[in-house]
Amino acid sequence: MxxxxxxxxxxxxxxxxxxxxxxxxxxxxxxxxxxxxxxxxxxxxxxxxxxxxxxxxxxxxxxxxxxxxxxxxxxSAEKLLETSREHWKIESMHWILDVVFSEDSSAVLSENSLKSLNILRKFALMAHKKYVLSQPRKKAYKTSMFDCLLNDNRL
Incomplete structure (x- = not known):
């Protein structure tokens, strides 16, 4: 300012x-x-x-x-601070969907397919977040998801 x-x-x-x-x-x-x-x-x-x-x-x-x-x-300044924090929670979810799930790179053209895949990605993200929170050490989502792909027991 x-x-x-x-x-x-x-x-x-x-x-x-x-x-x-x-x-x-x-x-x-x-x-x-x-x-x-x-x-x-x-x-x-x-x-x-x-x-x-x-x-x-x-x-x-x-x-x-x-x-x-x-x-x-x-x-109030208090409410604006709260609003900006909520905004970044949403932005971080979209960042994960794009970077980890490559959502923006999808070659799917059907609108129904895009919506269905979006729902499945968000469900997978939610399930994986619950898994990460249950672990003693926090890992990056991409690393943790890759570990799950390599290890059936972890998946």
């Missing part, structure tokens, strides 16, 4: 979670002061802009990243 945006005009919400030996800190900063955005008229319904800073403390270091968003939602 631009330097001239007054800190007092920003609403801030921070969430700290501990998962699997990692400490995750997310901070959402939101402002409804959008007057300085060039081309604002092209974004019908623009209500606010916000950023989400993510930091994870692990045994290997402390990587950080910041993402910026525009939205037509007029809600």
């Amino acid at each position: 631009e330097e001239s945006t007054n800190e007092k005009e920003m609403e801030t919400y921070t969430a700290i979670n501990k998962n699997n030996g990692r400490t995750e800190k997310r901070t959402c900063r939101k402002t409804e002061n959008t007057g300085w955005i060039s081309g604002k008229s092209e974004w019908e319904g623009l209500c606010s802009i916000f950023s989400v800073e993510r930091g994870v403390v692990t045994k290997n270091g402390k990587p950080e990243e910041t993402s910026y968003y525009i939205t037509s939602l007029c809600t």
Whole structure:
């Protein structure tokens, strides 16, 4: 966000979670002061802009990243942080479907076949996620699925 945006005009919400030996800190900063955005008229319904800073403390270091968003939602920084997390859960599922299952590379042309295969892939992903969560050590989905293909007992 631009330097001239007054800190007092920003609403801030921070969430700290501990998962699997990692400490995750997310901070959402939101402002409804959008007057300085060039081309604002092209974004019908623009209500606010916000950023989400993510930091994870692990045994290997402390990587950080910041993402910026525009939205037509007029809600709290807490709700915007929650909404952005839900968005990434969906995006990660689509990434797995594309990268692990090569869904975008499918040569199937029939719409019914595409829908059926999509349902089967999502079912396989859900079943495999349950399997991965039951294991003592977490593996990458692709590695774990490959192991299942090579070992009938594991499958």
